[in-house]
Amino acid sequence: MSTTGLPTQIWLTLLLSGGLAGLAGVCKVLGPNSQLRPSISPGYGYTAIIAAFIGRLNPLGIILSSLLMAVLYVGGELVQIKLGLPFALAGMFQVILLFFLLAADILIYNRLRVR
Known part of the structure; x- marks a missing residue:
């Protein structure tokens, strides 16, 4: 057991998956030209969050x-x-989808009650 309570296998899995994700990012950044460009990210991270x-x-x-x-x-x-x-x-469609989902969550978890 490590000091945080997670088994060693979990830590190794986390490190390996992070390294593989970093390797995939490097391959994406280098791309077909095999060189770094100033604008590498078209916003995939925000799409991944959504x-x-x-x-x-x-x-x-x-x-x-x-x-x-x-x-x-x-x-x-x-x-x-x-x-x-x-x-x-x-991008507007993605944001509208996210806002409607957030609004539905707010309405579901915080029900307004009329007295």
Whole structure:
């Protein structure tokens, strides 16, 4: 047992998964040109936060919500190309989805009662 109460296997798993995630990030950043660029992140981290919240931190739910977010992202690119609308429209759909989910949580967990 370690000092925090977590077994050694859990710590090793956390370190290994973090290292693999870092390696995947390096591969993404280096990309096909094999060089670093000044603008490396198109905002995938914010999309991942929304996907994790929509998936309710459940592994299967996160996979399904990630697919939904990917469809919104690719659909936004397609709308930009075909219709000439701004790409920020896809981000607006993601934010609207998150706000409606937050509003539903607030209304469910904090019921207003009329006396």
